Amino acid sequence: MNFLIVKQVGILSFIFGAVLGFITLFPVLNLIAFLFAMFVVGGAMVVFLKKFNLIGLINIREGAVIGAIAGFASFLGLCAVFLPVSSLIGLIFSKYTGDFFSMFFSSFGAFVIGLFLIFFSALMSALLNSFAGIFAVWMYEFITGVKKGDNENINFEIK
Numbered sequence: 001m002n003f004l005i006v007k008q009v010g011i012l013s014f015i016f017g018a019v020l021g022f023i024t025l026f027p028v029l030n031l032i033a034f035l036f037a038m039f040v041v042g043g044a045m046v047v048f049l050k051k052f053n054l055i056g057l058i059n060i061r062e063g064a065v066i067g068a069i070a071g072f073a074s075f076l077g078l079c080a081v082f083l084p085v086s087s088l089i090g091l092i093f094s095k096y097t098g099d100f101f102s103m104f105f106s107s108f109g110a111f112v113i114g115l116f117l118i119f120f121s122a123l124m125s126a127l128l129n130s131f132a133g134i135f136a137v138w139m140y141e142f143i144t145g146v147k148k149g150d151n152e153n154i155n156f157e158i159k
Contacts, residue, residue: 005055006069009045013070016041017077024082025089034078041074042067042129043136050140057148060134067133068126075125079118 020041023033046063049055058066141147 005049005066008054009049009066009069010073012048013041013045013073014077014080016045016070017074018081020074021078021081022085024078025085037074037078038071038125039128040132041125042070043132045070046133046136046140057146058137059148060137063133063137064130065133067136068130070133071129072122072126074129075122076118079122083114083118 017037020033020037024030024037046058046066049066055066
C-alpha cells in the first residue's frame with residue numbers, strides 16, 4: 001500500500017467526519033449521520049478515489065485497508081467536532097439539554113474513560129467500514145469485470 005494514498009484517505013476521511021460531526025448536532029439528522037460514519041464512509045471513500053482517478057486497480061485487501069483507515073479517521077473527526085460543541089451547548093443551555101457530555105470533562109478519570117470509549121468506537125467503525133470498502137471493491141469488480149492480481153502495484157498519478 002502506498003503511503004501517499006494512506007495519507008490522502010486519512011485526511012479526506014477526517015474532514016468528511018468533521019462535516020458529519022457538524023451534521024450530527026442537528027436532532028433530526030443525528031442518527032443518519034452517525035450511522036453513515038459507522039457503516040458507509042469506507043465504501044464512499046473507495047468510490048470517491050476511483051471516481052477522481054486517485055487510485056488505479058485495487059484488490060479486496062487494499063479496499064479493506066482503505067475502508068478501515070477511512071472509518072477510523074472519520075469517526076475521530078466526528079468526535080473532534082461533535083463532543084466539544086455539544087458540551088458547550090450543554091453548558092450554555094443546561095436547563096434544556098442533559099449534562100451527559102459535560103460529565104466527560106468533570107474529572108480526569110472520566111476524561112480518560114471518554115477517550116477510551118472514543119478510541120474503541122473508532123476501532124469498531126474501522127472494522128465496519130473495512131467491510132464497506134470490501135463491498136465497494138467487489139461491486140466495482142463485478143460491474144467492470146476487471147480484477148487485479150495479488151502481485152500488481154497500485155497505479156496512481158500525482159497532478
